[in-house]
Amino acid sequence: MEDFFSLFYRNNLYGEQLYYHLRGWDDAQNGFVAAADKFPTIFCVAFGTAVLLFLAYYYIFNHPRWNRWYHWIIPLLMTMATSFILGYVIVTTDLSAGVIAQSLEPYIGVGNAIMFGIYNAVLGGLFFFIMSLLLRSWSKNCKHSPWPLLATKLNNKGKQDHE
Amino acid sequence: MRPLIPLLFCLTACINGGPRPTATPGSNTATSKATTTETYSGETAAEAIQVSFSEHPTVNVYLETSGSMNGYVDNGRSQFQQVVFDFLSNIKNSGLPSEMNLNYITDKVTPKESDVDPFINSLTSRGLLTAAGNKATTDIAALIADILPKTDGSTLSIFISDCIFSPGSVSNPEAYLENQKIAIRNAVKEYIDANGFVGCSVYQIYSQFKGSYFDYKNRRSTIDMQRPFYIWVFGSPVHIATIKSKVPDSKFMGSPVVNTWTIVDGDFSEFDGLNDYGLLQPSPTNGSYRWVSKTQVSNIKKSGEQFNFTFGVDMEYFLLLYGEDYAIDINNYKHLITKDTGEEFFGSFRKNMVTASPYTHDITVISNKPFAKGTFTVVFDGNVPNWVYECSDLDDSILNDSNCRKTYGFKYMCDGIYAGFHANNTSNITARYDFEIK
Numbered sequence: 001m002e003d004f005f006s007l008f009y010r011n012n013l014y015g016e017q018l019y020y021h022l023r024g025w026d027d028a029q030n031g032f033v034a035a036a037d038k039f040p041t042i043f044c045v046a047f048g049t050a051v052l053l054f055l056a057y058y059y060i061f062n063h064p065r066w067n068r069w070y071h072w073i074i075p076l077l078m079t080m081a082t083s084f085i086l087g088y089v090i091v092t093t094d095l096s097a098g099v100i101a102q103s104l105e106p107y108i109g110v111g112n113a114i115m116f117g118i119y120n121a122v123l124g125g126l127f128f129f130i131m132s133l134l135l136r137s138w139s140k141n142c143k144h145s146p147w148p149l150l151a152t153k154l155n156n157k158g159k160q161d162h163e
Numbered sequence: 164m165r166p167l168i169p170l171l172f173c174l175t176a177c178i179n180g181g182p183r184p185t186a187t188p189g190s191n192t193a194t195s196k197a198t199t200t201e202t203y204s205g206e207t208a209a210e211a212i213q214v215s216f217s218e219h220p221t222v223n224v225y226l227e228t229s230g231s232m233n234g235y236v237d238n239g240r241s242q243f244q245q246v247v248f249d250f251l252s253n254i255k256n257s258g259l260p261s262e263m264n265l266n267y268i269t270d271k272v273t274p275k276e277s278d279v280d281p282f283i284n285s286l287t288s289r290g291l292l293t294a295a296g297n298k299a300t301t302d303i304a305a306l307i308a309d310i311l312p313k314t315d316g317s318t319l320s321i322f323i324s325d326c327i328f329s330p331g332s333v334s335n336p337e338a339y340l341e342n343q344k345i346a347i348r349n350a351v352k353e354y355i356d357a358n359g360f361v362g363c364s365v366y367q368i369y370s371q372f373k374g375s376y377f378d379y380k381n382r383r384s385t386i387d388m389q390r391p392f393y394i395w396v397f398g399s400p401v402h403i404a405t406i407k408s409k410v411p412d413s414k415f416m417g418s419p420v421v422n423t424w425t426i427v428d429g430d431f432s433e434f435d436g437l438n439d440y441g442l443l444q445p446s447p448t449n450g451s452y453r454w455v456s457k458t459q460v461s462n463i464k465k466s467g468e469q470f471n472f473t474f475g476v477d478m479e480y481f482l483l484l485y486g487e488d489y490a491i492d493i494n495n496y497k498h499l500i501t502k503d504t505g506e507e508f509f510g511s512f513r514k515n516m517v518t519a520s521p522y523t524h525d526i527t528v529i530s531n532k533p534f535a536k537g538t539f540t541v542v543f544d545g546n547v548p549n550w551v552y553e554c555s556d557l558d559d560s561i562l563n564d565s566n567c568r569k570t571y572g573f574k575y576m577c578d579g580i581y582a583g584f585h586a587n588n589t590s591n592i593t594a595r596y597d598f599e600i601k
Contacts, residue, residue, distance in 0.1 A: 016444075016445055017444065017446065020444045020454065025444060026519075027517050027518075027520045028519040028520070028521060029521070030441040030442075030443070030457060030520065030521055030522070031441070031456075031457060101517075102517045102518055102519060102520075103443065103444065103446070103517045103520065104444065104446075106446075107446055107447070
């Protein structure tokens with residue numbers, strides 16, 4: 001299962017050694033320790049935040065005056081900010097606590113933490129964006145945010161043509 | 164540095180406790196009070212190798228007392244006598260031997276009393292000449308052929324000699340040496356065939372030599388200079404490792420060990436815990452690749468000008484048995500192509516500085532072209548070390564500063580032993596590191 005979560009983070013955008021650290025690398029075992037794998041937590045928080053803010057915007061708050069694209073940006077940015085802070089804080093906390101494996105430590109710094117935060121923010125934002133595309137049509141007031149549904153667009157176009 | 168005794172215990176326990184799960188249940192043979200005998204299987208049941216050793220072996224010491232040894236002895240005052248006295252005393256006091264039998268050897272074995280002190284220190288050049296046996300020539304191959312059949316898992320043999328071949332009046336000394344090499348190879352092969360999981364180790368030490376020197380044509384001259392002599396240990400690798408552990412090379416008294424060489428018949432990969440290795444994570448120094456598992460690697464990319472990946476190895480036992488220079492000499496490692504053939508291996512060693520790492524050294528495998536997908540196996544199959552060739556001479560009629568530390572024909576002895584361990588041009592793999600490149 002841990003491979004599922006790490007699948008979303010397997011890239012070289014924020015440093016290969018940081019990826020190994022977050023996956024739970026242990027020098028003593030020359031392998032990964034499942035208990036030290038941080039990707040399930042990071043993924044669940046990023047995804048969970050996206051789900052919560054999606055539900056909050058489209059189905060809980062669901063206000064007719066908050067259905068413009070610039071209103072939709074707010075929960076998107078909140079999702080991204082939460083994911084960024086989470087990723088950045090986890091890495092910098094490990095850096096300052098000195099819990100990173102000795103073989104990885106020289107290759108991990110604040111720069112990697114920032115890059116990982118940005119990557120996690122983009123990932124969280126992507127989750128929110130995808131849910132916005134797929135699951136907003138049942139929202140009463142915000143289903144046309146950030147842009148009208150394709151079905152509504154086609155319907156309107158058909159009406160114009162008819163007129 | 165972890166204590167070494169547990170490692171020896173580990174090897175002992177591994178053999179006592181049997182092999183990895185490939186072992187055939189119920190294949191163990193007899194177990195007596197003092198001797199532990201186990202069978203472990205190789206790749207197939209047909210390749211099963213008998214491993215037999217006792218915890219406290221009988222140690223038989225053979226001190227060559229041919230005429231050429233006269234300059235090494237001086238009533239206990241020579242470096243030779245100090246070294247041998249110290250070495251044998253340490254072994255005796257180490258608790259390893261159940262008993263120690265001391266013998267002089269020429270063309271016949273003369274048993275002596277079991278007290279080390281008079282055995283070695285009472286020797287004078289004159290006393291040497293009065294000892295039994297032929298003093299004029301040394302048939303090294305015959306000595307080896309005499310000693311090895313008396314060596315097995317419960318008997319360790321120590322042979323102390325200047326190891327100078329004595330062709331005497333033969334017309335073609337090189338042919339004589341070649342024949343000696345073949346005879347030594349045959350003796351070693353029989354020794355391996357009869358026992359399995361055996362080894363031998365040699366120490367080269369210098370001592371002041373003052374007396375009559377007999378060159379390869381048996382011409383006598385009087386010299387007073389540093390000359391090498393050799394202590395050979397034949398027996399189970401467990402016993403050799405115990406000696407190396409309890410009598411470290413660096414602790415020899417009288418004169419330091421100049422060079423050593425150990426060769427072992429048996430794959431340590433068969434024993435859990437003695438050959439731990441694993442792929443390390445990529446880094447600028449380790450290479451650019453993806454760590455899949457300890458033995459699986461993928462996406463090996465060019466790192467600089469070459470493709471490489473790095474794995475860690477626990478070499479504690481290797482370092483003990485072979486010495487660091489030999490154990491980390493990359494020339495002793497090969498890339499295995501088929502079961503018995505290897506090709507030159509390009510790589511580099513460095514010490515593993517990661518405190519928590521289970522490995523002592525890192526080996527970086529280097530290739531100029533991309534690695535082919537499939538199995539990639541690196542094996543340890545040691546060569547005869549260079550010092551043997553540097554210390555070997557083919558003409559000792561005039562000894563001076565340039566060749567006084569060389570031994571006539573010594574490389575033929577080592578080549579013969581090496582050939583015995585590689586009989587029929589087979590490999591002698593002591594450790595293997597298997598990887599799957601995806």
